[in-house]
Amino acid sequence: MRPDLELTSVPGWALTPTRPDADLSGRAWTIVAFGPGGADIARDWLAQIASAGGESAVRLHHVDAGEAIEVLTADLADARVGWRLMMAGPAEACLQLRGAATGLGVADDEMTVASTEVDSRAVHCVHCGAVTRARVQLDEVLPCGSCERKLLVYYHVSRRGGTYLGFMVDAEEPAGAVS
């Protein structure tokens, strides 16, 4: 039994690949594209912004997940109100970047996310704190990469860390009965 996922912390774009239009209500933009799929969407966004006359105020970055936060932090250093963050790529990378952006004070209505792939997840083990990355769906069970506990992938995603909450699925069973 689980609630309507709209009511949870899991964004719709982390469940289904989503391709929104560019946010043209801003005045300056940072676009972060992960991988070829992300680059494809970024191209469309750039064209939409250009047709609204805002092309000169765009910073476009093609990055891998590790570089994104650095790029974001650098762009934010001189950003003014009216700036927007748009990101496109696998949901896992987008969740992580959204977490960093939230920590840096970017509001939800200043972010646009397009997801190209939604099957890979970062799962945070609440028991040992390790993060395991795997292709796994909500409600499936995944062994923790560090403590090997069997983690149920719960429908909660950290706004700050971008990881899903994973907890021991067989905690109620006596140790001997666990195979």
Place this chain on the structure above:
Amino acid sequence: MNTIKLVVTAVDDTIGGIRTLTLADPDGAALPSFTPGSHIVVDCGGSANAYSLTGDGNSPTAYVISVLRCDEGAGGSRWIHDELALGDTVAAGPPRSAFAPVLRARRHLLVAAGIGITPMVSHLRSAQLWGRDVRMLYIHREGRAAYADVVAGLGEHASIHTGRAEFTDELLAALADQPFGTHLYVCGPASFIEYVTGAAADLGWPVSRIHLEHFGSDALDPGEPFAARVTSTGEEFVVDAGVSLLEELERRGFEVPNLCRRGVCGECRLPVSAGAITHRDLYLTDAEKKAGDALMACVSRGGDETLEVAL
């Protein structure tokens, strides 16, 4: 609602048309602290008016409010100007916060017109107390410079105007060049708020960074009569033009929590299960108004079909 008794310990009429009252506990006890930007609802000889508290909110020994005389209003401000005197006691509700500063903001840009300065003075004092980055733009009429001395204390980070053109130039320049993380606070007449928020939106400000404090609706027309039905009792009746749904329900013995009675505070929100609604309040969001399942009984009205109030 618990009411507090406050005694008028000072009256300042220095500025024409604006009366500033200092209100204190009759026994000199401390008053409840409040969040900057809070207001109290004062019983003004029968009508209830909301007034912003101008202090920083930290352990106050007095509440200071400033009341603009509105000759076309419902009479509350005239009562304060004409009837209330030093040493009198008034009844008021405890402070209510509906215009709080966002504490994680990198900077606070305060924009006020006229008597809209009052909640901003509270924000300003709190910001100075806690060392927050704060900027203020203030426009007022000649001779109505309420709290200009407090604002001027901000030095180069304050700008006070009496001319619309210079104010507008400075406002647009300020809105166009604020560091990311700034939040905008606006208080003034409805047309002023509309202008400032429109300009901000044009310059890319997202809704989440804009905070408003309304004075209240401009005088509402009496409206058309409409039919209403109360679900629990099955009672059906007509609400006449010039009578609010809230007044009609009260007359029929229903107890509906309420405070401002002018569509601002949100206290008298009632669920609606059928019938079109003519929303006239400033409280519900556009999405909530569109949903059509609740109304503010003090100002909003029904349409052609019977309004089913789920009371």
